Amino acid sequence: MEPAERTANPTGGGATDSGHGDTITTRDLLQVLQEKDRLLSTLLEQLTVAGAARPQPAPTFQVIPDLSQNISAFDDSEDASSAREWIDNIRRTSILHGWPAAHTLEAAKARLVGAARDWYRSRSSQITSWEEFEVRFRRTFVSQTRVSERWRRMQERVQQRNESTTAYFHSKVRLCHEVNLDFNDTREQVLTGLRSRELCTMLLGKTHDDDDDLLTTSWSSSASTENGGRPCVITRFGAQPTNDN
Structure with a gap:
């Protein structure tokens, strides 16, 4: 008589005869383990492929407003x-x-x-x-061929009647910068275009560090003088009013 096939008892009771009902053979356990290995391998392959495939960005459309x-x-x-x-x-x-x-x-x-x-x-x-x-x-x-035009506009820019000192200052300084004047020349041109002879003379006697300092001094000084004179011209004899045609 051939010996009966040995079986593994999942409850840990050792090998038993195949004649008992609820037992799993060694061959069955081996097949289960092989199937688990196959499933794990398949899962790993799927994860690897999913990680390598980069999602394509969705197309974007730029709407440019009409400005x-x-x-x-x-x-x-x-x-x-x-x-x-x-x-x-x-x-x-x-x-x-x-x-x-x-x-x-x-x-x-x-x-x-x-x-x-x-x-x-x-x-x-x-x-x-x-x-x-x-x-x-x-x-x-x-182009630089229009430098003479810019220079003419800068020199012709003088403070208009009833124009505030601040408004005139910013306009005149911008024109001076366009012809690349340094601060000292800009200061002279700004003072040249002032309508008030008194304010012009007062500012000539002060020292200024930059455009902002000149503006602050001009604004504070204009508050104490009457802005109704004529544009003055700076000469070696001091500030002289222009002829009011």
């Missing part, structure tokens, strides 16, 4: 200072709102009118980017 109305039209009748302000305004708006270069170029082209539009059309085949547009625009409309 062209914030940019004034340019027709070449303005002076170099206005042309510089116009092109600088486009650059600031572009940076602030994150415009692509192509959109910035289109916004600039859309605001050209009159002679300025003709200027672009005659060069459209050569201007293919915003960078090229800006370079050529500045070369044509904000």
